[in-house]
Amino acid sequence: MLKHIVMWKLKEQAEGNTNIKNALLMKEMLETLKNSIPEIGAIEVGLNINSSAVAYDVVLYSEFKDEEAFNIYLDHPEHLKVAEFVGKIYDDRVVVDYMV
Numbered sequence: 001m002l003k004h005i006v007m008w009k010l011k012e013q014a015e016g017n018t019n020i021k022n023a024l025l026m027k028e029m030l031e032t033l034k035n036s037i038p039e040i041g042a043i044e045v046g047l048n049i050n051s052s053a054v055a056y057d058v059v060l061y062s063e064f065k066d067e068e069a070f071n072i073y074l075d076h077p078e079h080l081k082v083a084e085f086v087g088k089i090y091d092d093r094v095v096v097d098y099m100v
Contacts, residue, residue: 001041001063001064001065001066001099001100002063002064002065002066002067002069002070002097002098002099003061003062003063003064003096003097003098003099003100004060004061004062004063004064004070004095004096004097005059005060005061005062005095005096005097006059006060006093006094006095007056007058007059007060007093007094007095008026008056008057008058008059008086008090008092008093009056009057009090009091009092009093010022010023010026010057010058010089010090010091011089011090011091014088014089015085015088015089017089019057019089022089023047023057023058024047025085026045026058026082026085026086026089027045027047027058029081029082029085030043030045030060030082031043031045033073033076033078033079033082036076036078037072037073037076037078037079039064039065039069039070039072039073039076040062040063040064040073041062041063041064041065041069042061042062042063043060043061043062043063044060044061044062045058045059045060045061046058046059046061056092056094067099070097
């Protein structure tokens with residue numbers, strides 16, 4: 001199983017929205033991917049409640065059967081739409097992908 005974890009720090013303002021509004025939009029968009037990409041085994045999106053300066057705003061946790069399923073997800077048109085939006089609203093991103 002492949003686990004995919006991503007965290008983003010969002011811009012204060014982007015695409016005409018506050019970072020809080022964009023975080024909510026992003027959460028909805030990411031969670032909806034489960035309905036259109038069957039390769040997603042599990043998906044969870046969390047919004048930060050920690051006020052620390054080092055905290056990130058949004059975290060994505062997802063699971064895939066294997067690397068092939070993960071690559072299908074990465075290249076899926078619905079994922080690419082979400083990635084395009086997210087690319088416009090974040091300042092920093094970190095990612096970890098690992099097999100268990």
